[in-house]
Amino acid sequence: MTGGLLSYEDAVEALLAMAKRLPAENVPLDDAAGRFLLEPLTARRTQPATDVSAMDGYAVADPSCSSWQVVGESRAGRSFTGRLSGSEATRISTGAALPDGATAVILQENIARDGKTIALTEESGGEAEGQHIRRRGQDFAEGDVLVEAGERVTARTIGLAASAGHSRLAVALRPRVAILQSGSELSADFENCPDDRLPASNGPMLAELARSAGADVSLLPVVPDNETAIGGALSSAAEDHDVLVTIGGASVGDHDLIQPALRPLGADIQFWKVAIKPGKPLFAARLNNCTILGLPGNPASAFVTACLFLEPMLRSMTGCVRPLPRFVTLPLAAAITQGGTRREFLRARLTNYGVMPIGGQDSSLLAALAHADCLIERPAHAEPAKAGKLAQCLLLGTGGTA
Numbered sequence: 001m002t003g004g005l006l007s008y009e010d011a012v013e014a015l016l017a018m019a020k021r022l023p024a025e026n027v028p029l030d031d032a033a034g035r036f037l038l039e040p041l042t043a044r045r046t047q048p049a050t051d052v053s054a055m056d057g058y059a060v061a062d063p064s065c066s067s068w069q070v071v072g073e074s075r076a077g078r079s080f081t082g083r084l085s086g087s088e089a090t091r092i093s094t095g096a097a098l099p100d101g102a103t104a105v106i107l108q109e110n111i112a113r114d115g116k117t118i119a120l121t122e123e124s125g126g127e128a129e130g131q132h133i134r135r136r137g138q139d140f141a142e143g144d145v146l147v148e149a150g151e152r153v154t155a156r157t158i159g160l161a162a163s164a165g166h167s168r169l170a171v172a173l174r175p176r177v178a179i180l181q182s183g184s185e186l187s188a189d190f191e192n193c194p195d196d197r198l199p200a201s202n203g204p205m206l207a208e209l210a211r212s213a214g215a216d217v218s219l220l221p222v223v224p225d226n227e228t229a230i231g232g233a234l235s236s237a238a239e240d241h242d243v244l245v246t247i248g249g250a251s252v253g254d255h256d257l258i259q260p261a262l263r264p265l266g267a268d269i270q271f272w273k274v275a276i277k278p279g280k281p282l283f284a285a286r287l288n289n290c291t292i293l294g295l296p297g298n299p300a301s302a303f304v305t306a307c308l309f310l311e312p313m314l315r316s317m318t319g320c321v322r323p324l325p326r327f328v329t330l331p332l333a334a335a336i337t338q339g340g341t342r343r344e345f346l347r348a349r350l351t352n353y354g355v356m357p358i359g360g361q362d363s364s365l366l367a368a369l370a371h372a373d374c375l376i377e378r379p380a381h382a383e384p385a386k387a388g389k390l391a392q393c394l395l396l397g398t399g400g401t402a
């Protein structure tokens, strides 16, 4: 606890403990992208399956000769079936199987050919046994564990899985996430929003963030500041979703009605208020089988808390081995002022000289937020820091940097 507020670590740990791991499904490779392996990726085959040539040229039985007789060809996909001996050679292409008896490959640039006879050109160097040969199993062998369970399925993992003989992978079911925005000032009509209303912009922003984290997202209709209407929307959303994210109405004002609406439904409020800026009024609750994450309404607060809480929770539910945000150490490109009473996450941009805090740090500023591509962590009560000092930073837009 920090002055009655929970620390970020305690709060995120409590949230992760609330949200249980989802069951597995076996999905085609493209549908596994961005999700986490629930089982180690094990090679079902050996690669390369035989010794192969690394270059276009000639496979030879004896590289110490100075000329050879070409007795056939080994192409990728159609190998030479005979066996080489003495001064015999075959034409060979990159990736083609090395003929039996071949001990080296000579680059075609180093060869002069006259009919079936080939000879080393004057410029060529000494040829050695084993040169330009990729050995069987050099990449991986059947039974090798190639990627551990809990790692993210990237484009490279997909390539590796295909190569290792897999067309499907075991991943967790996609979390079903509902997003509920409340506030009588909010309008879902972005094109015709009167001046006394505000576009409900946090909904599509966080829907996209959750979708990028692998969730199936339902963006629910905006609910006005009415406890009964909010209660009805909460209870129906909690029935058929694993996670319900509420936006706004998390603080202490007369119109902050999310918790008052949750209590009569029997929801268990697990924690409220975290010592971070932005994001102080965040809360978490459990209603039947649904984990409810109450995010503050200010756009920067909603976004930053989604990065710090929602993404880690979704990663944890889907089997990620390192669900917590991964901070990297980077130099400050400009000085930052003294820290306040809460640990702060300053919106910033990466430059060639380090991280540069952006101008507007007020949590209502969406244009400034959209300009940021990382967050600088400034501990509570931190001393002012000069340009060049190292800071902990969270890169944005990398799928949570897990």
Ligand SMILES: Nc1nc2c(c(=O)[nH]1)N[C@H]1C(S)=C(S)[C@@H](COP(=O)(O)OP(=O)(O)OC[C@H]3O[C@@H](n4cnc5c(N)ncnc54)[C@H](O)[C@@H]3O)O[C@H]1N2
Residues within 6 Å of the ligand: 181, 182, 183, 185, 186, 198, 199, 200, 201, 202, 203, 247, 248, 249, 250, 251, 252, 253, 256, 278, 279, 280, 281, 295, 296, 297, 298, 299, 301, 363
């Ligand atoms: N007396 C106190 N007042 C406030 C405190 C406090 O501790 N004591 N905390 C402040 C902090 S910090 C924050 S953050 C805000 C957040 O409060 P709420 O979660 O209750 O958010 P709202 O009041 O509903 O909205 C704040 C702001 O954001 C706009 N908003 C809300 N939802 C959306 C949406 N879906 N899309 C776009 N914009 C949205 C809303 O119109 C307000 O302007 O409370 C402080 N107050």
Ligand code: MOO
Residues within 6 Å of the ligand: 276, 277, 278, 279, 280, 281, 296, 298, 301, 363
């Ligand atoms: O925490 Mo509020 O999110 O500071 O603006």
